[in-house]
Amino acid sequence: MESLLEISFITTWLAASLRLTGPLLLAAIGELYSERAGVLNVGIEGTILFGALASYLIAIWTGNPWAGVAAAAIIGVAVNAFLAWMYVVIKASQVVVGIIFNVLAMGAASYAFRTLMGDIPRIETAPMLPEISVPGLSRIPLIGPSFFEQSIMFYLTLAIAVGSGILLYRTRFGLNLRAVGENPKAAAAAGVNVVRMRVLGVLAFGLGGGLAGAYFVLVQIGLFRDTIVQGRGFIALGIVILARWNPYLAILAAFGFAAMDALPLSLQLLDLGIPSQLLVALPYLLTVLAVSGVFGRSRNPASLMVPYHADR
Amino acid sequence: MTIRLEKRETPLIGGWTVIVFSVAAVLVGMAVGGLLFLPFDASPLDGYAALIGKAFFNLRGFGFTLVAATPLMLVSFGTIVAWRCGFIFLGFEGCLLIGAMGGTMIGLQALDGGTLAGLPPALVTSLALAWGGVLGAFWAAIVGELKVRYGGNEVLIALMMNFLAIYLVQYLVVGPWRVVGDMPQTDRLPRDLWLPYIVDGTRLHAGILVALAAGIFVHILMTKTRAGYEMISSGLNPRSARYGGIDVAQRQRQAALIAGGMAGLAGAITIFGVHHRLLDGLSDGTGFLGIVTALLGRLTAPGAVVASVLYGGLSVGGDAMQRQSGLPSSIVVIVQATIVLLLLASEVLRTHRLVFGNPAATET
Numbered sequence: 001m002e003s004l005l006e007i008s009f010i011t012t013w014l015a016a017s018l019r020l021t022g023p024l025l026l027a028a029i030g031e032l033y034s035e036r037a038g039v040l041n042v043g044i045e046g047t048i049l050f051g052a053l054a055s056y057l058i059a060i061w062t063g064n065p066w067a068g069v070a071a072a073a074i075i076g077v078a079v080n081a082f083l084a085w086m087y088v089v090i091k092a093s094q095v096v097v098g099i100i101f102n103v104l105a106m107g108a109a110s111y112a113f114r115t116l117m118g119d120i121p122r123i124e125t126a127p128m129l130p131e132i133s134v135p136g137l138s139r140i141p142l143i144g145p146s147f148f149e150q151s152i153m154f155y156l157t158l159a160i161a162v163g164s165g166i167l168l169y170r171t172r173f174g175l176n177l178r179a180v181g182e183n184p185k186a187a188a189a190a191g192v193n194v195v196r197m198r199v200l201g202v203l204a205f206g207l208g209g210g211l212a213g214a215y216f217v218l219v220q221i222g223l224f225r226d227t228i229v230q231g232r233g234f235i236a237l238g239i240v241i242l243a244r245w246n247p248y249l250a251i252l253a254a255f256g257f258a259a260m261d262a263l264p265l266s267l268q269l270l271d272l273g274i275p276s277q278l279l280v281a282l283p284y285l286l287t288v289l290a291v292s293g294v295f296g297r298s299r300n301p302a303s304l305m306v307p308y309h310a311d312r
Numbered sequence: 313m314t315i316r317l318e319k320r321e322t323p324l325i326g327g328w329t330v331i332v333f334s335v336a337a338v339l340v341g342m343a344v345g346g347l348l349f350l351p352f353d354a355s356p357l358d359g360y361a362a363l364i365g366k367a368f369f370n371l372r373g374f375g376f377t378l379v380a381a382t383p384l385m386l387v388s389f390g391t392i393v394a395w396r397c398g399f400i401f402l403g404f405e406g407c408l409l410i411g412a413m414g415g416t417m418i419g420l421q422a423l424d425g426g427t428l429a430g431l432p433p434a435l436v437t438s439l440a441l442a443w444g445g446v447l448g449a450f451w452a453a454i455v456g457e458l459k460v461r462y463g464g465n466e467v468l469i470a471l472m473m474n475f476l477a478i479y480l481v482q483y484l485v486v487g488p489w490r491v492v493g494d495m496p497q498t499d500r501l502p503r504d505l506w507l508p509y510i511v512d513g514t515r516l517h518a519g520i521l522v523a524l525a526a527g528i529f530v531h532i533l534m535t536k537t538r539a540g541y542e543m544i545s546s547g548l549n550p551r552s553a554r555y556g557g558i559d560v561a562q563r564q565r566q567a568a569l570i571a572g573g574m575a576g577l578a579g580a581i582t583i584f585g586v587h588h589r590l591l592d593g594l595s596d597g598t599g600f601l602g603i604v605t606a607l608l609g610r611l612t613a614p615g616a617v618v619a620s621v622l623y624g625g626l627s628v629g630g631d632a633m634q635r636q637s638g639l640p641s642s643i644v645v646i647v648q649a650t651i652v653l654l655l656l657a658s659e660v661l662r663t664h665r666l667v668f669g670n671p672a673a674t675e676t
Contacts, residue, residue, distance in 0.1 A: 107645030
C-alpha cells in the first residue's frame, strides 16, 4: 500500500512539474538573450501578460490555438520593440522602465479584457494545443506518461532551449550578442553594432515572453485572468541566474523551480508535515546564494544594466 | 522623411524644463486615457473631474489619498537614500512585508496572556513600528552586505529576497500565526493598539505623521549632513569618492539599513493603520511603486511627497470611479503608467533634439 502511494506520488509530481516547466523555461530563455546582451528586462511580467491575453482572444475568435500562439509571439515582440527603444535608445533606467511597464500591462490587459469581453465575461475555454504521445516511449512505466505525453509546446520549448544554446555558443551571432553584454566598447571596436544587438536581444525576449503567455493559456489553463502571471515572470529571472546565464542549465533550473512549485500539491498524497512554503521558497534561496558571490562567482554579464553610449 | 535624434550642444537644464516636460507628460497621458473612456460612452472630462474631485477635493476621499500615499512616501524616502548612494535596491516589497510581520509580532504579544500584555497601548504600538523598521533594515542589510562584501548584484538578489519574504509571511498566516477561521490571517489587533485616526470623518491615521517626520529626517540627512554628502558622492562616482577618503562600502551599508528601515516602517504602519492584522496577499506592488514616485520626485524628499500624494490620489480616485460609475479603474492605472513612461522618455529631449527630415538634406 505504502509503495503504491509513493509511486502515484512520484508520477503525479513528475507530470505536474513538467507541465509547469514549459512556460517558465520559455520566459527564462527569452530573458537570457536580453541579459546576455546587457539588458535586464524586468518587463517580463507584463510581456507574458500581453502574450497570454493576445493568445486567449485570438484563439477564441479564430478557434485555432496556433493563431493564438502566433498572436502572442507578435504582441510580445511588438511591446518589446517599445521597451528596447526605452532601454537602448533613450537609455532610461532599465529597472524603472520594466517596473512601470508591468504596471501598464496590468492596466491595459485588464482594460482590454473587460472592454472586449463585456462586463461579465462569459467563461469560455480557449481551444487547447494538442498533446503528443511519443510512440513506444510513452508506455515506459512510471515516467513514460509524464515525459512522453506532453503538449506539443513542451517539445517545442525544449527545442528552443537547445537551439538557443547552439545559437549562443556556436555562432557568430551568439558571440557578438555575448560580447555586447560583457564589453560593448570592445565589441563596437571589433565592428559589432551594439545598439542593434541589444535591440535584437530584447526582441528575442519579447518572443520568449509572449510565447510563455500563450503557454499558460493554451496549454495549462485555457482561460485568461489578469492575475494569470502573478510573479511567475520574476521566477524566470531566478532561473536565469541559477542557470548561470546558460540555456542548457536553464532547462534544469526551470525544472527545479517547477518541481518545488508542484511539490506541495503532490505532497498532499503523502503527509510529511513540511510547510509547503518552505519548499516553494527553496529555489529562491538557492538563487540568492547563487548570485550572492559568497560561493565563488556566478557572474552576471559585466555590462548588465549599463547603458551604452557610443561617444563616451 | 525620417525622424532622428540629434545631440544638443548644451543640454537643457533648469526648473522650467522640468515643469514643461512634466505638464506635457501629464496632459498627453490624460489625453491617451481619455480615449479609453469612449467605449463606455462616458465623457472623459466628467470622468476626470469626478476622479480628481473624489481624491483631492473631498475630505473623506483626501483622507484615503493620504493613507495610500503614506507607504509610498516611506518607500520613496528609502529609495532616495539607497539609489543616491549607488545602491540600486529593489527589495522594498520584501522589506515592507518583513516590517509588517515584525509589527504584528509585537502586536500579537500584547494580546491577553502575551509577554507584553498590560503595557500601555501607545508604548506597544511605538515598539511595534520600531521593530518593523528594525527587521526591514535587517532584511535590506543582507542584500547590502552581499553587495558590498561579496560583489553580488543587488538588483537580482533583492528581487529574489522579495519572494522569500512573501513565502515567509504566507507560512506564518497559514501556519503558526493563523487564527481559527477560513481566511489565512492572524488575530485582529485590539483596537487600542491601532494608529489613531487624526481627522474626524476620515480614515486618515497617524502613520502619515510618522512618514512626514521620516521625510524631514531624510531631507536633512541628504542635504545638510556630511553622511548625506558622502552617500551622494559614493553614488555619483564610487572611485573618486574612494580617492577623496570616503568609505563607500560603509556608506552603502548605512544606506541599505535606512532604505530597509523605511520600508519596514511602512509595512508596520500599514498593519497598525489599515489592516489591523497580518494577512496573505499583503504584497500589492507598493514597494515598487514607491521607487517610481521617488524618481518622479527627482530623488528629493519634498518631490517624493508630492509625487506620492498625486499617485496615491489617482489610484484612490480610480477605485472610487469604478465603484460609482462602473468605469474600469484600469483606465487610471494606464494613465499613471503612461505619464511615467513619457517622463522617462522625455529625459532624452534634454540632451537631444528631434530632427525631422532627411539627414542628408539638413547637412547641406
